[in-house]
Amino acid sequence: MPLLAALLQDADLADFVVTPDRRIGRHELLGWACGLAAEIAGRRIVAVHAAPGLPTIVAVTAALLAGVPLVPIPPDAGALERAHILDDSRAELVLTDDPAPYRDHGVPIMKISGVRPGSVPPDPGPERPGLVLYTSGTTGAPKGVVLSRAALAADLDALAAAWLWTPDDTLVHGLPLYHVHGLVLGVLGPLRLGSRLVHTIKPTPSAYAGTAGSMYFGVPTVWSRIAAAPAEARALAPARLLVSGSAPLPVPVFDAIAELTGQSPVERYGMTETLITVSARADGDRRAGQVGLPLDGLHTRIVDDIGNPLPDDGVSIGNLQVCGPTLLSGYLRDGEVRPPELVDGWYPTGDVATIGPDGWHRIVGRASTDLIKSGGYRIGAGEVEDALLLHPAVHEAAVVGTPHMDLGEQVTAFVVADPVTAEELIAFVAERLAAHKRPRLVHLVPRLPRNAMGKVQKKLLTAG
Structure with a gap:
């Protein structure tokens, strides 16, 4: 037809x-x-x-x-x-x-x-x-x-x-x-x-x-x-x-x-x-x-x-x-x-x-931004993001892999949140996911870059 x-x-x-x-x-x-x-x-x-x-x-x-x-x-x-x-x-x-x-x-x-x-x-x-x-x-x-x-x-x-x-x-x-x-x-x-x-x-x-x-x-x-x-x-x-x-x-x-x-x-x-x-x-x-x-x-x-x-x-x-x-x-x-x-x-x-x-x-x-290969593990960024979003202070979260001398990549989070420390968020995730999935770095940021359809532009997070 x-x-x-x-x-x-x-x-x-x-x-x-x-x-x-x-x-x-x-x-x-x-x-x-x-x-x-x-x-x-x-x-x-x-x-x-x-x-x-x-x-x-x-x-x-x-x-x-x-x-x-x-x-x-x-x-x-x-x-x-x-x-x-x-x-x-x-x-x-x-x-x-x-x-x-x-x-x-x-x-x-x-x-x-x-x-x-x-x-x-x-x-x-x-x-x-x-x-x-x-x-x-x-x-x-x-x-x-x-x-x-x-x-x-x-x-x-x-x-x-x-x-x-x-x-x-x-x-x-x-x-x-x-x-x-x-x-x-x-x-x-x-x-x-x-x-x-x-x-x-x-x-x-x-x-x-x-x-x-x-x-x-x-x-x-x-x-x-x-x-x-x-x-x-x-x-x-x-x-x-x-x-x-x-x-x-x-x-x-x-x-x-x-x-x-x-x-x-x-x-x-x-x-x-x-x-x-x-x-x-x-x-x-x-x-x-x-x-x-x-x-x-x-x-x-x-x-x-x-x-x-x-x-x-x-x-x-x-x-x-x-x-x-x-x-x-x-x-x-x-x-x-x-x-x-x-x-x-x-x-x-x-x-x-x-x-x-x-x-x-x-x-x-x-594959280029959301699959993190760290210390021999394959870690999905979305799972870590979901864990971070369970914290009452967190409004938005984006997780990427960044270079690490020993691990190859390390789990790195960019978070929009009410007052909270990076250490608190790392511990919060470690209580809920396997140890190798916890963020090693947490950056507290005022906003996440998004395109017109609401997708987080992760490459902009790591461009600097």
């Missing part, structure tokens, strides 16, 4: 997409998007200034209807980042109602608002590129991940099965519209599956509490703030699904949300190159610190540093690999799509994980 199947249904649906300043029905959205699709038809690739709100949703819809690959540009991108994305993607056009940031980039600009309604174009077919999402790797400038329409559809259908996602749902979120979570799941999901979408523009506790819905999407920072606002958290109790992703949800936040709302959050795992691959189920277990089982049609495995498979024993920590229909088509380079480097058909995620005998996954983190 077409990628945006629900949008193309004959029956209209009032308030199909709602933002704080606009409500729009399904037919009105389709007409507006079709009009814009006619304006951009035949372009090789276009970009959109992905500010939160209805114009971005219309632009994304139009590009997918027209079969024109779309590059979302973060609205807070600096001039160098904008220039890199536009130059690297070779975008022929920028769709935006805010032309000021793009006037010096030499790319034609087209306004989204004011376009007249049009008719539905022919379906472009499943294998054509749908989105090009720029993501930062461990080195170099951000690179464009090319996602086919077939991959997008496969992932949304698998999530619909896992989360029992139907047209009767109302999805509420205020996530950015240039990442997988907010854009693919949070916008294309309703357009394919038929649920209403309410985008709050900002994902604040008051915005979520003041908006009735059956599903709420958030990143750990959002859920942490909601957990710290008990009245707003309790307002979400009528919902059937609270989804957390894009970074590990700290166990204390998981527990607080469960207590305040009467239900545990659903955690899931994925990345730009693979889309969402692992998740807890709406009608199954939800376990703190774990992200669930592979979605239908997806497969995972963990391997050691030379590629030998490791057992699913819940203890062995290995490099996580994924295969299935949601994988990227490749990376955009010099206007061409270059295939990804797979290992016998498996995509190496760069993350490390454990898989239990029952198939449940625990993501340890990035």
